[in-house]
Amino acid sequence: MSDDPTEAPAPGTRPGPRARIAILVTAVLLLMGGATGYVLHTGQRPAARGADASFVLEGPALYFRDPATGRIAHRPLPGDADTGATGSPAVSSAAARAPGRPGPPDARVPEGPSCDRFYAAGNTALCLRAEPGVLPKTHAIVLDRQLREVRRVTVPGIPNRARVSASGRMLSWTVFASGDSYATSAFSTRTAILDLRTGYLVTSMEQIPLTIDGARYFAPDVNFWGVTFARDDNRFYATVSSKGRTYLVEGNTEEWSARALRENAECPSLSPDNTRIAFKKKVSEDPAAPWRPYVLDLGTMRETPLAETRSVDDQAAWLDDATLAYALPGADGRASDIWTVPADGGGSPRLSVPGGSSPTALH
Template structure:
């Protein structure tokens, strides 16, 4: 009987080893599946920023696409992103990571849209900007809530300087002046950074106590001052003389904002020909034209539209099923 018992024990040990090995294999496969979204950030080898055109997020695939501007069809081949922007030699791709709590992964990409750095922050991807030189990047994530129209939302805005590698995880502690007085409040939120050509000055939205302000910031001196009220999601023109923004014009939560342009020299503003509610940080295609996203006809996917920046003309549909537009090179 002893040999039989020893054989039985050996069989049980072998079975246990196989079960453990199978569990380990399953764990490895599961881990690889969880890491797969990060692998999907890589773009096709033939797709990069070397071709001028309108780059944007394709709603059908979630990947970055390009419209050459010569009437050719769109080309989809970039990384998977929720938000995208590019300038100089760099691009910024924001992706929402799976699971709870919500986390945003900011991927810094080169001109071939290959990853060179990644940063993970809490929240849902919301805004992304790269300075004209490609040296400075900024992104905003919703830490609480998912809409500027809702009460009780909270944002987290970061700035990354690629010249030094220094990351400002949140700009909320920047000394802020409103009305010539140093301002302190527990509900201060920043979002929608846009950089000047000097890679030092920037503009952004600050919100506190139910009001929004356009602030002008100075990275070198680490300071910010409010220059105008009721300005959200600013976007500085290529010549650095005007700011496109969304202005709250209604209490209707479905369409509270309208697109405006502010002349920084005289602080005069004018409404654009787009009369629908726009909840986006508009992008300048050139010094005369703006692009932005609006909800599509199905209520889910969005479309990219353009409109003249001087208030004339009419909106034009540019890229159905698109969002996060940015012009690379000359477009069209």
């Protein structure tokens, strides 16, 4: 029998030492090559099922979920000449000049990922995708601007809220662990925070040291939801509920602490200039229409009711420092529509995207 490593041993014979070494080295190289190929493949693949490879996140544009398809679409940002009568916003001058942007004002391009909740900022997008079942799951899928998957976290529950900090570094998502509406007391949430720079993941915020009325607060029914991040990627705001009350809290990721600022404020959304918070305030005990949108000035702590008088069960998104966008139940059989309203309490609501939810503006 030859010890030539290039010669295969005859059936029923045992390979010599050199042959055994050669076989081992070859197997290791094959495994390394296969693993390298897998890493390269998964690092470059689009994250979204059915997403068009040419669909990338770029502004200026309004991105949103198309309820009819479940996929992310985009269209020009609403301009100052927006007319609520037709529901077709005018193309802003910047969007009109941008090459490759949709031409007609009401055009939409539904070629993005399939998501149940969506948000994007900086160079990062967050897509929450539901997996139904006896025990439903949510896939929190982190994407880059080319919609390539960066990271995926799977948690039990139903998708509810999604946010990304302005830099794209910090992400947060909320899922319903049970129940399906904030209008009832029979719900439980789980809210996570992910730092993409360090890779550190907080799977549930319930253990954060919480201060209410100047004292440490402890209760078994504490729920957090609706995180919104400041520009420094450290300060954040969120909703906390306990014993039938809701609070707006200000938190700090470095010190890992949170304190209540005021009562009766849910689903906060920090303005781009970081001076105001849009939120929904409970104004009625009617479970069908309990909330109205407000804006809180963080400098004076004065709140302003917005011109939208319908009940808004959404975490509003700032399109700019003057305009808010949010979803309402849709008309004409649509699941939902996106409306806009001035953030100063003036003006009137305008239909921006018939058939849309999860609005987010990229500039």
